[in-house]
Amino acid sequence: MGRPSRALLSREIIARAALDLLDQEGPQALKMRTLAERLGVRGASLYHHVASKEDALDAASQLINEEIDLTPLDDPDWRRGIAAYARGYRRVYLRHPNMIALVARRRVEADKALRGYDTLLAALGRAGCTPERAAEAAAALDYLVLGSALETFTAGFARSPDGYRPAYPALADSLEAAAGADAGLAALDDRGFELGLGLVLDGLAAQQGPGTGES
Numbered sequence: 001m002g003r004p005s006r007a008l009l010s011r012e013i014i015a016r017a018a019l020d021l022l023d024q025e026g027p028q029a030l031k032m033r034t035l036a037e038r039l040g041v042r043g044a045s046l047y048h049h050v051a052s053k054e055d056a057l058d059a060a061s062q063l064i065n066e067e068i069d070l071t072p073l074d075d076p077d078w079r080r081g082i083a084a085y086a087r088g089y090r091r092v093y094l095r096h097p098n099m100i101a102l103v104a105r106r107r108v109e110a111d112k113a114l115r116g117y118d119t120l121l122a123a124l125g126r127a128g129c130t131p132e133r134a135a136e137a138a139a140a141l142d143y144l145v146l147g148s149a150l151e152t153f154t155a156g157f158a159r160s161p162d163g164y165r166p167a168y169p170a171l172a173d174s175l176e177a178a179a180g181a182d183a184g185l186a187a188l189d190d191r192g193f194e195l196g197l198g199l200v201l202d203g204l205a206a207q208q209g210p211g212t213g214e215s
Contacts, residue, residue: 009041011049015059022060022098030057058110061103065112067092070119078127079201085120086141086197093149100150127204140200148193154185 017038021029032053036043050056069088075081093100108114117138124134157164161176179185 009039009045009049011059014039014046014049014056015063018056019060019063019096023096026098027102032056057102061099061106062110062112064092064096064099064103065110065116068116070116073119073123078123079205082123082127083197083201086145090145090149090193093146097149100146104146129204133207137200137204144193144196144200148189148196152189153192154188
């Protein structure tokens, strides 16, 4: 017998197709029939590897978990390590923004996701956080990372700064100043994330008392 012309289906192949579909067309596009069409197979073939659309979504989420680099959390300088981890975490979801609303509403069950939170909480513990404070800090980082990846502050203001005068003078002044800052308005979302991250880390350093290191 000759070798098959098409790669055999697997859970990973289906997960990658689901993730591509979500990235390109959004959550409403994820249907088992559409997924089968993209893979060039009959819908029934998918069910040998994933139990349902929800299971396919779980598999796609697992791929994203694999993209998140946990190694910065091993850095002896806790502040530098947590900052690098948060930036990498955000970069992953900037590549997959359509997954955020889906992931945010799902239980954390996958081993890699649970391991990620465990590693982060251990790093926060080494930074001097109590378990309670570590949980609060991990939640704050989640809000900051996922919120900043989901929403673009800059794109909400389509006019030039002068277009908001005279009715909204403070807004106009702020947008004008932001446009003149490093990399201009295009980098305002990144600068806002960095400000928020710095404030979280400063707050931890002030409350816990260890050396803050560099971020």
